[in-house]
Amino acid sequence: MVHQPMIAPSILSADFARLAEEAAAVSGADWLHVDVMDAHFVPNLTIGLPVVKSLLRATDIPLDCHLMIEDPDRWAIGYAEAGAYNVTVHAEAAADPVQLAKNLRAAGAKAGLSLKPGTPIEPYVDVLKHYDTLLVMSVEPGFGGQKFMADVLDKARTARRLVDTGHLRLVVEIDGGINADTIEQAAEAGVDCFVAGSAVYDATDPGQAVARLRAQAAQASPAR
Numbered sequence: 185m186v187h188q189p190m191i192a193p194s195i196l197s198a199d200f201a202r203l204a205e206e207a208a209a210v211s212g213a214d215w216l217h218v219d220v221m222d223a224h225f226v227p228n229l230t231i232g233l234p235v236v237k238s239l240l241r242a243t244d245i246p247l248d249c250h251l252m253i254e255d256p257d258r259w260a261i262g263y264a265e266a267g268a269y270n271v272t273v274h275a276e277a278a279a280d281p282v283q284l285a286k287n288l289r290a291a292g293a294k295a296g297l298s299l300k301p302g303t304p305i306e307p308y309v310d311v312l313k314h315y316d317t318l319l320v321m322s323v324e325p326g327f328g329g330q331k332f333m334a335d336v337l338d339k340a341r342t343a344r345r346l347v348d349t350g351h352l353r354l355v356v357e358i359d360g361g362i363n364a365d366t367i368e369q370a371a372e373a374g375v376d377c378f379v380a381g382s383a384v385y386d387a388t389d390p391g392q393a394v395a396r397l398r399a400q401a402a403q404a405s406p407a408r
């Protein structure tokens with residue numbers, strides 16, 4: 185069976201003063217990735233719930249909110265209640281990730297768990313049974329435009345195996361440094377969904393960049 189990869193452009197690399205237009209420029213994308221940073225969990229500050237609420241009114245693309253924040257047990261629920269499609273929290277920041285996933289799902293969102301490059305997957309396998317998405321970070325979270333860390337692909341392969349053998353049921357997503365030079369190795373490792381910020385929004389035609397990345401990933405994805 186031909187696998188249809190998903191592409192999630194990250195608006196971290198978009199023009200924040202023109203977010204509605206920047207979303208429209210990638211109307212063929214599967215998800216729109218929104219990086220929420222609090223200057224505590226990561227050394228950078230971006231946007232929060234008010235901007236996400238505005239974006240929800242401005243686009244029909246499902247929002248994939250990546251919360252790089254402290255105390256997600258308290259703050260993540262607001263994004264789910266607002267209507268974000270997928271709300272991802274960091275395993276390193278969540279106090280009770282199982283309860284948090286239950287709360288996100290009860291509020292109508294998909295629940296995502298993200299692992300920083302140095303965080304192994306093995307201690308989280310049971311926790312991940314409660315999640316719909318695993319976000320494998322392929323850069324240290326905090327900034328766009330960083331170099332892809334190929335070492336994390338072993339983690340993606342492990343996740344793929346756990347899904348293919350029926351131990352987990354989730355979307356394997358990768359975030360950081362994904363571009364025309366790196367997407368194929370991530371696809372070969374079994375990734376389902378590819379976040380791309382600078383590779384999409386630094387392109388002359390962001391919509392075409394999405395289509396090209398998807399075609400490259402489809403070529404390289406193992407049949408499943």
Ligand SMILES: O=C(CO)[C@H](O)[C@H](O)COP(=O)(O)O
Nearest residue numbers: 325326328329360361381382
């Ligand atoms: O979560 C992130 C950084 O913490 C971003 O989603 C990610 O870095 C996307 O940007 P790029 O594709 O340019 O690496």
Ligand SMILES: [Fe+2]
Nearest residue numbers: 194219250359
């Ligand atoms: Fe992200």
